[in-house]
Amino acid sequence: MTASFDFVLSLGDDALIAAQRLGEWTSRAPEMEEDIALANIALDQLGAARLLLTYAGELEGAGRDEDALAYLRDDREFRNCLLVELPNGDFAVTMAKLFFLSAYQLPLYTALAGCSDERLAAIGAKARKESAYHLDHSALWVKRLGDGTDESHRRMQAAIDEVWPYTHELFAADPAAPVDPATLRAEFDATVSAVFDEATLARPAAGWTPGGGRDGVHTEHLSFLLAEMQVLHRAHPGAKW
Amino acid sequence: MVNPREAAAAVVDPEIRVITIDELGILRAVEQDPATGRVVVTITPTYTGCPAMDVIRADIRRALAAAGHPDAEVRTAYSPAWSTDWISDRGRAKLAAAGIAPPAPVRAGTVVPLTLAVRCPRCGSAETEQVSRFGSTACKALWRCRSCSEPFDHLKAL
Numbered sequence: 454m455t456a457s458f459d460f461v462l463s464l465g466d467d468a469l470i471a472a473q474r475l476g477e478w479t480s481r482a483p484e485m486e487e488d489i490a491l492a493n494i495a496l497d498q499l500g501a502a503r504l505l506l507t508y509a510g511e512l513e514g515a516g517r518d519e520d521a522l523a524y525l526r527d528d529r530e531f532r533n534c535l536l537v538e539l540p541n542g543d544f545a546v547t548m549a550k551l552f553f554l555s556a557y558q559l560p561l562y563t564a565l566a567g568c569s570d571e572r573l574a575a576i577g578a579k580a581r582k583e584s585a586y587h588l589d590h591s592a593l594w595v596k597r598l599g600d601g602t603d604e605s606h607r608r609m610q611a612a613i614d615e616v617w618p619y620t621h622e623l624f625a626a627d628p629a630a631p632v633d634p635a636t637l638r639a640e641f642d643a644t645v646s647a648v649f650d651e652a653t654l655a656r657p658a659a660g661w662t663p664g665g666g667r668d669g670v671h672t673e674h675l676s677f678l679l680a681e682m683q684v685l686h687r688a689h690p691g692a693k694w
Numbered sequence: 695m696v697n698p699r700e701a702a703a704a705v706v707d708p709e710i711r712v713i714t715i716d717e718l719g720i721l722r723a724v725e726q727d728p729a730t731g732r733v734v735v736t737i738t739p740t741y742t743g744c745p746a747m748d749v750i751r752a753d754i755r756r757a758l759a760a761a762g763h764p765d766a767e768v769r770t771a772y773s774p775a776w777s778t779d780w781i782s783d784r785g786r787a788k789l790a791a792a793g794i795a796p797p798a799p800v801r802a803g804t805v806v807p808l809t810l811a812v813r814c815p816r817c818g819s820a821e822t823e824q825v826s827r828f829g830s831t832a833c834k835a836l837w838r839c840r841s842c843s844e845p846f847d848h849l850k851a852l
Binding site for chain 2: 486487489490492493494496497498499500501503504571574575576578579580582583586589590
């Protein structure tokens with residue numbers, strides 16, 4: 454079974470927008486090693502985004518390549534989850550976002566590696582190895598900050614409280630997809646619960662569940678991100694260096 | 695004309711210039727159409743976002759042109775995904791000689807392997823520690839030797 458354009462586009466947009474946000478840390482991270490780590494993770498996300506958007510363009514069959522999809526769509530045409538477009542906040546918020554994203558992407562890519570769409574299976578098998586490193590890295594920081602000083606604990610707890618509502622959108626049921634995101638929820642919950650316990654963090658209470666990203670209804674933050682990401686290509690179409 | 699397989703296999707990795715793409719395990723196939731003589735080379739990236747891929751493709755085309763195959767095509771395959779287990783013994787020895795600790799074998803069935811003791815490529819000590827999971831290129835991590843105090847790169851198992 455071949456995946457739909459919309460499904461592949463949503464995965465590609467998640468990775469692309471996550472890459473752009475993580476790239477904002479380059480030259481600004483709290484220490485040199487972390488600067489390099491965040492840039493590397495951004496590069497992995499960008500690599501997955503390129504494969505997924507290229508494939509989405511082929512599925513659509515309208516002649517759009519990865520560049521056309523990345524640079525020439527407006528905010529309402531993006532299908533990424535809201536989680537990845539949220540601002541970086543402080544370092545704890547960035548780590549909370551990366552932790553939740555990779556705790557979702559790892560089981561997603563792992564399941565895709567065994568799906569019947571061969572292209573998606575190949576991308577999943579490749580990307581899951583990288584996601585495992587992202588999850589490992591972000592989980593370490595969540596534990597280190599959560600189980601660190603009073604101030605780091607306070608900020609890590611505030612970060613997960615702030616970002617948690619945006620995780621629900623990731624698992625909205627899509628029974629027609631090669632992997633129904635709803636089936637990934639149990640593994641995600643088990644992963645985050647174990648890390649919260651070790652990090653002495655309290656699991657956020659159920660509350661509001663913002664969504665809409667998969668339908669192109671985004672926060673205002675995406676528009677600003679796209680303006681910066683797309684300006685060069687739109688001002689100088691096809692520019693190379 | 696030089697054998698196209700030998701010409702492609704001799705291309706060195708642009709970011710780790712002591713090892714060839716064949717020794718690194720990213721050269722997957724070199725095929726020549728018996729009728730037309732056209733060469734098709736298939737490579738696979740170490741990491742999806744590896745920025746060296748464009749340079750590697752250009753280097754392969756240049757090497758094949760010099761070997762008498764100016765119309766060679768370079769294709770990229772993503773499946774099966776590259777593993778550090780594909781680095782040859784000769785490649786591992788070259789990495790170690792260049793001060794880059796080679797990766798431990800990946801256990802089947804695990805995504806990220808348990809990190810076994812990484813030996814310092816300078817003094818051989820196993821008293822080493824990881825400084826950062828991410829290093830100067832996508833495929834490397836930064837380590838430090840507690841015996842001789844030297845920092846070094848480690849090609850992380852994948």
